Amino acid sequence: MTLIAGDYWSMLAGCLVAIPCAILGCYLVLRRMVMIGDAISHAVLPGIVLAFMLTDKMDTLPLLIGAGSLGMLTTFLIEFLHRKVRLQEDASIGVTFTWLFAIGVILVSTFVSNVHIDQECVLYGDLVNIPFDLMEIGGKEMGPVAIWTLGLVNLCVLAFVWIFYRQLFITTFDPSFAVAIGISATLWHYALMGAVSMVSVASFESVGAILVVAFLVAPAATAYLLTDNFKLMLGLSVLFGIASAILGYLLAISLNSSAAGGMVTVAGGIFGLVFVLSPRYGMFSKKLRTLFKVA
């Protein structure tokens, strides 16, 4: 197997998807909100399409705004159906995101036809073509656009969890206590979901809407099994994310199959391996019980 320059860009893009997903995934796993993450990663689709229809370009800013607002709308609708209408949470999630996603699919297939955005790409991503869409500044090639977008998103997510580490930590562990001491659990819930929306929209081009959730869950869940320390969990999940992206890409080229598919397969494989081989089995089975209550 020989790798060309483009492959390295694709792998880098994969890593840049995996890193913020892994970090945010840790919060989602601990908050038992993985399915809300999944919902958001699907529901941003109509936002992406609308932003595209309005501007007729794949510009980063309108896309982030479009997806961000859809992410907020999803979060709000789920909360509303669950708390005010008193529908079960899983039902609220299911009804909200399938509806929004379906609208997105219809919008894509009827109103938009363009090389950048078609059904295939939206659903499964297009990691292989990333190196060919190059950024130009003053006639100078600056590398693939997607790398710049993803890089920016990585910086934002890292800054977010670095600066607001305490607020996210406390509202994840004990939201009632957080509210009691004046830290709004609702505010940080929405902030986190906003970040998930942003990451989803930046990732969809590379890995597609369907598989984003795998990047959100698998590395974080693997890290959760291995450590009792939250900071270490964040670090390990990033490592597992990167490993899945690189090894998965290599697997995909050697089998000549979908890059995102390969990455998710490897991510699942790593989880399985850790699950079976972890040295601390006692702790393990206990944690699994909580984890499975989540899903």
Next chain:
Amino acid sequence: MADQNTTSATPALEVHDLTVSYHSKPVLWGVDFTVPQGTLTGIMGPNGAGKSTLIKSIMGLVEMNSGFAHILGGPLEKVRQQVSYVPQRESVDWNFPASVLDVVLMGRYGKLGLFKRPRKADKEAALSCLEDVGLLPFKDRQIAQLSGGQQQRVFLARALAQDADIYFMDEPFAGVDAATEQAIINLLKKMREQGKTVFVVHHDLQTAPEYFDWMVFLNTRLVANGPTKKVFTQEVLKETYGGKLSLLVQVGDLLAEEGLPPRKG
């Protein structure tokens, strides 16, 4: 102290005409009472009486349908830094990847503001609170590896770390052994001596009169509120807990022993 207007005569807690309901089913109805500062107050009532709901609504965690709760003469927002809260232990996931010290440090977060990080002084305060509850040797343990009673003490240490004037504790003795319970109650009594006001949701009627100098009896409505000597009577207990005879007989004996007046109904 909250501000210049707050004196020791300002009530620690004033609840006025408080009604709270979940999905339009009232859980607290027209509750009205005042508790002075410097008391160790027991909040008593059967399961489902609304004790946790009372505390949650005071802490702004559930919406009030009507009425208000004033702490130290004003709304919660004005005195938040002086108010501490210990939720029921079951309210969090103890498998969370956090150490004992991590959790106790959370007690300092309220004072830190948006961007500041905990400093050495905060850590030292947290460690000294851990020492107060006898958990210093466990400071680096993951919280899942503690017994139920130890977890309860972690929550207590976190509340102590807030260094507040008013404490609301929801069943701090649940799942705690007798020796630990004694240690905690001594700690709470010491806090009262320092002029702090402590509210404790408590179930054990045997120990209650010894622990508390003030009591609030609740069963959806307020049944009684006042100094223990005045309100810990058979009549009030009967009204609060209904006709659970065996219990009342026991407490009747207890009242006789303690020399408290068993008011005739």
